[in-house]
Amino acid sequence: MRPVKDGVDSGYSTAASSTTSSTASLPQVTLTKMHLEHLNKQMSRMSALDRLRFATVMFPNLYQSTAFGLTGLVTMDMLAKIQAESPEAPSIGTIFLDTLYHFKETYDLIDRVKARFPHLTIHIYRPDGAENTAEFEEKYGEGLYDMAEELYDWIAKVEPQQRAYTELKVAAVLTGRRRSQGGARDSLSYIEVDNETGIIKINPLMDWSFSQVKSYITEHDIPYNVLLDQGYKSIGDWHSTSPVSETEDERAGRWKGRAKTECGIHNKMSRYAQFLSGQQEQQQQSSEQEQLSSALEKVERSQQISVM
Structure with missing residues (x-):
């Protein structure tokens, strides 16, 4: 499967690789609970286009995160259209997380x-x-997505996302999540705060149905994934995406037959991420203990010298 073409001259911007990415240095946009409730109430009265107009004015360092699904398109x-009129x-x-296993x-x-x-x-x-x-499987092994699913999600999606947020200094992202997609998404708000990263997540088409999204695509002749015509409504990696029937939820074809509904990008921290966080905390505690022991030894030596 070929990789996506990159290069600044073609309009693509390819990120440098780093294993030390962290969201700790990201610029923060602070919203109180009352502020969030107020903004969501205002957005409920707007059209999707006006929500986007508002978001581009309201939030600095705003990006769109998408896998080129219908809502993202x-x-x-x-x-x-907003750029053309103003x-x-x-x-x-746009931020695209290329897992290297897309269709x-x-x-x-x-x-x-x-x-x-x-x-x-x-x-x-x-x-x-x-x-x-090939490079992914040489480094991480073949079939990692089956043998260690959460580790795969971390390597292929969560870590690259964190690296993107850090390198691009992202403060807020536009997502393609909608309530009608089912699962954990049926309680979405227009504006949310990711408690783990502090990133503002904006869901401008949160209240749209699949038919509304598809109608817009057809009406405006926007290119879309041809797999849609083969029964795929939500498309991710080829190894975890299946067609769905007319009566199934839109995202029923993702990780079909499993309780899983999200990949680690929009759900709470995975067990593997928790393990990494725990390891980092243990290392920090160990370092602090070593510093304390070193300081106590210096005090003891100083006291011994003063007694002599």
Whole structure:
């Protein structure tokens, strides 16, 4: 499976790899509970286009995070319209997490999207130390997504996302999540705060149905993933995505037959992430203990010298 083409000259921006990424240095936009409730109430009265207009003015360092699903494509088109009507409006870049296991049809779609929106900058983030599937499997092993699913999610999605947020200094992201997608998403708000990163998450089409999204795509002739016509409604990695029936939830084809509904990007910290956090905390405690022991030894030596 071919990788997505990169290069600044083509409108893509490829991220440098780093294993030391952290969201600790990210700029924070602080919203109180009352402020969040007020903003969500205001957004409930707006159209999706006006929500996006508002978000581009309200939030600094705003990006769109997308895997080029239908909702993300609608958002791109609306952002392009905002840019066209107000050239002075900030240009919103797109973050794409290339797990290296996307369908060929998804990579083909990105090329068509770039042709449709030539001024769009796509920031591509891949697993650390891998530019293609062969390199990924040489470094992490074949079938990692089956043998150690949460470890795979961390390597292929969560760590690249954290690296993207850090390197791009992201303060807020536009997502394609909608309540009608089912699962844990049925209680979404228009604006949320990720408690683990402090990132503001904005869901401008949160109240749209699948049919509304699809109708917009058709009406505005926006390129979309051809797998949609084969029964796929929500498309991720090829190894964990299946077609769905008309009566199933939109995301029922993701990790079909398992209780899992999210990959680690939008859900609470995975067990593997918790393990890494625990390891870091243990190392910090060990370092602090060593510093304390060293300080006590110096005090004892000083006292012994003064007695002599």
